Amino acid sequence: MTEQTIIAGCLHSDAASQRELYNRYSPKMLSVCYRFAHNREDAEDMLQEGFIKVFTQMHTFQNKGAFEGWIRRIIVHTCINFLKKHKKFSDSIDLAYATTLSVKEETMPSIMQAKQVVECIRLLPMGYRTVLNLYAIEGFSHREIGNMLDIEESTSRSQYTRAKAMLETVLIKKRIIERPKEDLNWLMALK
Numbered sequence: 001m002t003e004q005t006i007i008a009g010c011l012h013s014d015a016a017s018q019r020e021l022y023n024r025y026s027p028k029m030l031s032v033c034y035r036f037a038h039n040r041e042d043a044e045d046m047l048q049e050g051f052i053k054v055f056t057q058m059h060t061f062q063n064k065g066a067f068e069g070w071i072r073r074i075i076v077h078t079c080i081n082f083l084k085k086h087k088k089f090s091d092s093i094d095l096a097y098a099t100t101l102s103v104k105e106e107t108m109p110s111i112m113q114a115k116q117v118v119e120c121i122r123l124l125p126m127g128y129r130t131v132l133n134l135y136a137i138e139g140f141s142h143r144e145i146g147n148m149l150d151i152e153e154s155t156s157r158s159q160y161t162r163a164k165a166m167l168e169t170v171l172i173k174k175r176i177i178e179r180p181k182e183d184l185n186w187l188m189a190l191k
Contacts, residue, residue, distance in 0.1 A: 029075045032040045036079040050078035128163035
C-alpha cells in the first residue's frame with residue numbers, strides 16, 4: 001500500500017489501512033514515546049493515545065510536509081500531555097540533583113550506539129529530559145517548548161543547558177565519550 005492509499009483508507013475508517021499505518025509507523029513512534037516515558041508501559045500508553053489521535057485527526061492532514069512528521073508531532077504532543085496529566089513533569093529541577101545521579105560503571109563498546117545514548121538521556125530528571133528531547137531531537141524552539149510546557153522561554157533555555165551538561169557527565173561516566181567538552185550536536189541524529 002502506498003502512503004496515499006493508507007491515508008485515503010484511514011479517512012474512510014478502513015481497518016486494514018489503519019492497521020497498515022500503525023504497523024508502518026508505530027516502531028519509530030514508540031522510540032519517540034520511550035524517550036519521554038518513565039518506563040515501557042508509559043511509552044506504550046503514550047503510543048496508544050497518540051495513534052488514537054492520529055486516526056481521529058487524520059482529516060486535518062493537508063499533505064503539506066511529510067506525513068511521518070505530522071504523526072511525530074501528534075505523538076510528541078501526546079507525550080507532553082500524558083506527562084502533564086499524570087504529573088510526571090516538573091519544570092524546575094534543583095541543580096544539586098545533578099551531583100547525586102548514580103551511574104553504573106560499565107565497559108562500553110568504542111562505537112557509540114543510539115540505544116546507549118537514549119538510555120543515558122533516560123537517566124536525566126524528567127524536566128531536563130523533556131526539554132532536551134523537544135529541542136535537540138524533535139527540533140522545537142524554546143518559545144514553542146515554553147508554550148507546550150507552560151514555562152518561560154528562558155526556563156526552557158536553562159533546562160536545555162543544564163540537561164546537556166548533565167548528559168555530558170553521564171556519557172563521560174559511562175565512558176561513551178572521553179572529552180568533557182565534546183560537541184553534542186550528534187543528538188540531532190537520534191531521530
